[in-house]
Amino acid sequence: MRLTQYFLPTLREDPSEAQIISHRLMLRAGMMKQSAAGIYTWLPLGHAVLKKIEQIVREEQNKAGAVELLMPTLQSAELWRESGRYDDYGKEMLRITDRHERDLLYGPTNEELITDVFRSSVKSYKDLPLHLYHIQWKFRDEVRPRFGVMRGREFLMKDNYSFDLDFESAKRSYNNMFVAYLRTFQRMGIKTIPMKAETGPIGGDLSHEFILLADTGESEVFCHSDLLDLDVLASDIDYDDVQSIARIIDQYTSLYAATSDMHDAEAFNRNVPSDKQLSARGIEVGQVFYFGTKYSEAMGAKVTGPGGEQVAVEMGSYGIGVSRLVGAIIEASHDEAGIIWPEAVAPFDIGLINLKSGDSDTDRACEDLHAKLQNAGKAVLYDDTDDRAGAKFSVMDLIGLPKQLIVGPRGLKNGSVEIKDRKTGAREELSLDAALNKLTT
Numbered sequence: 367m368r369l370t371q372y373f374l375p376t377l378r379e380d381p382s383e384a385q386i387i388s389h390r391l392m393l394r395a396g397m398m399k400q401s402a403a404g405i406y407t408w409l410p411l412g413h414a415v416l417k418k419i420e421q422i423v424r425e426e427q428n429k430a431g432a433v434e435l436l437m438p439t440l441q442s443a444e445l446w447r448e449s450g451r452y453d454d455y456g457k458e459m460l461r462i463t464d465r466h467e468r469d470l471l472y473g474p475t476n477e478e479l480i481t482d483v484f485r486s487s488v489k490s491y492k493d494l495p496l497h498l499y500h501i502q503w504k505f506r507d508e509v510r511p512r513f514g515v516m517r518g519r520e521f522l523m524k525d526n527y528s529f530d531l532d533f534e535s536a537k538r539s540y541n542n543m544f545v546a547y548l549r550t551f552q553r554m555g556i557k558t559i560p561m562k563a564e565t566g567p568i569g570g571d572l573s574h575e576f577i578l579l580a581d582t583g584e585s586e587v588f589c590h591s592d593l594l595d596l597d598v599l600a601s602d603i604d605y606d607d608v609q610s611i612a613r614i615i616d617q618y619t620s621l622y623a624a625t626s627d628m629h630d631a632e633a634f635n636r637n638v639p640s641d642k643q644l645s646a647r648g649i650e651v652g653q654v655f656y657f658g659t660k661y662s663e664a665m666g667a668k669v670t671g672p673g674g675e676q677v678a679v680e681m682g683s684y685g686i687g688v689s690r691l692v693g694a695i696i697e698a699s700h701d702e703a704g705i706i707w708p709e710a711v712a713p714f715d716i717g718l719i720n721l722k723s724g725d726s727d728t729d730r731a732c733e734d735l736h737a738k739l740q741n742a743g744k745a746v747l748y749d750d751t752d753d754r755a756g757a758k759f760s761v762m763d764l765i766g767l768p769k770q771l772i773v774g775p776r777g778l779k780n781g782s783v784e785i786k787d788r789k790t791g792a793r794e795e796l797s798l799d800a801a802l803n804k805l806t807t
């Protein structure tokens with residue numbers, strides 16, 4: 367992609383409305399633009415990251431046996447009256463009336479809608495377990511939307527719903543999602559710590575939040591520091607192997623971890639040696655809930671059990687803040703010059719910098735490298751503008767692509783170009799072929 371043909375409206379100055387680093391950097395890097403309080407347009411660079419994150423979420427959901435569908439953003443109030451949540455949800459729910467005076471709402475979550483989908487077609491225990499998910503925009507009319515996409519009003523969520531015949535099986539669904547979440551976040555280049563959580567308006571009695579540690583996090587958290595060393599990607603996963611899944615859950619839940627709501631200072635001191643006590647701030651990037659028959663009883667989602675009896679299905683729901691993750695990853699990965707994208711979620715793999723656009727040798731070399739890198743399957747953002755070299759370097763550092771390939775007339779005279787690693791800052795001078803080789807293998 368040539369920068370002259372792209373749309374990257376970067377800002378030189380720090381925008382005054384942004385209080386935290388990810389919000390500032392997303393605005394400065396031209397990733398998004400606020401259109402109303404807590405509502406954003408995703409500009410091409412931000413959109414590219416959002417799609418990368420969404421795809422990792424999707425792949426890990428599918429691997430764990432969940433099936434994707436797409437429910438609408440607007441929902442009928444009728445369903446929410448059945449569960450009793452229409453009145454309970456309060457002002458956070460955006461309520462809309464259509465031309466026929468029918469009550470609609472912009473979905474803040476989808477337990478009711480999915481339960482309705484389920485009850486209208488699943489009638490037998492033989493069709494269980496079933497896990498359905500979608501990746502769809504939600505709306506919550508937060509009193510104080512802030513921190514950019516981290517606490518928006520309109521935000522993108524992956525929400526998954528599991529249906530099982532009994533508690534044993536529902537617990538397996540919960541455990542599988544728990545492990546899928548650990549894998550999902552680690553693949554994005556971030557480590558999250560699962561912490562026991564309150565269930566809030568979703569309900570139920572078992573819930574974990576997945577917390578990304580970052581200084582600017584909204585919640586205060588306490589945990590055993592060994593949790594940070596666990597590696598869930600080290601071995602392959604088999605979701606049918608109940609024992610091995612339970613072992614992973616055990617590894618994560620046997621060490622102390624709690625948000626301030628659930629924190630027990632006495633238990634923390636008793637169970638965690640002082641040199642392993644970590645108190646930090648964190649961002650909730652996902653939450654899983656088991657709530658049994660709360661919705662299935664209220665809405666009549668029953669199946670015929672093995673003995674012919676009618677059984678209300680056991681349910682759980684599992685959310686990931688897809689759009690929040692864009693900001694959260696930046697909170698966890700940046701420096702004073704800008705964003706440092708983990709490779710897996712970077713909007714482009716390589717930033718190609720032409721230090722002297724208009725110089726025919728330099729242009730030719732850049733064109734050639736651009737084409738060869740793209741043919742090798744790399745996503746390249748080629749800065750072919752006639753800006754000063756200094757300005758080009760700052761923009762590349764700001765937008766945080768993992769590798770920069772720097773091409774100028776002086777180097778080319780000796781047949782060399784430079785590769786800069788955004789994260790370490792290490793620069794290396796190489797021949798054109800060696801550089802290509804290095805960036806494509």
Ligand code: 5CA
Binds near residue numbers: 476516526651684688
């Ligand atoms: N129905 C359940 C799970 S499917 C549910 O709604 N869970 S939730 O309320 O915990 O939301 C799931 C995730 O969405 C959260 O972990 C968080 O990462 C994200 N999220 C929640 N509110 C916002 C918001 N206002 N802005 C951005 N992301 C949000």
